[in-house]
Amino acid sequence: MTDQLDDLIATVQEQERRLVLTRFTHDDAWALGSLVVGLARERGLPVTVDVTRGAQQLFHAALEGTAAHNDVWIARKVATVRELGTSSFLAGLQARARGEVFEDAPWIDATRMAGHGGAFPITVEGAGVVGTLTVSGLPQADDHALAVEALELFRAG
Incomplete structure (x- = not known):
């Protein structure tokens, strides 16, 4: 399990770089x-x-099949990226690798932040993290993967 988790952390770190x-x-x-939104509609994803x-x-x-709680998740994931400068997925994975739950850390306000996948830092060369792309509605690894796929296509296009 640790090797798989370490590999996943390395993959996400590489994506961010x-x-x-x-x-x-x-x-x-x-x-x-x-x-x-186009990718999600093509696949019928409720995000x-x-x-x-x-x-x-x-x-x-907000696409069909989502609800107001997705907006709450987005706000929490975005706060994590803003606070830590890394994806919300990476934040949660790194806590898990330490044997912790991200939201249980004493310096984390779990009503404001979430270590769950879906918020990815938008980084600009020479400026650092300037914003976020966030997806909510799927399992956390899938939220993260959709955000990464979109950024890869956007960057290539």
Whole structure:
């Protein structure tokens, strides 16, 4: 189990190192969010998609099959990225590797933050983390995977 967890952590860390953009504008946020929505619709996935730059929400869409609690999950996952500068999935995985539950850490407000997959840092070359792409509605590894797939396609396009 530890080797699998270590491998998964290394994979997510590599994704975060690799998925760096040269810029991120309001129009880019719309295009990225629309790309995720398109992928989700093609696959019939019940997700809510959110894109921020700084503290500003630039894109938000809730597809059929989602509910208001997805917005709560998004807010908690985004807070994790803003606080730690890493994906919410990586934060949870690293806690698990230490034998801990992310939300049980004494410095974590579990009503405000979540170590569950789905929020990925939007990083711009030379500027660091400038925003988030967040997916909510699927199992956490799938939320994370959809965000990564979209960023890979966006970056390539």
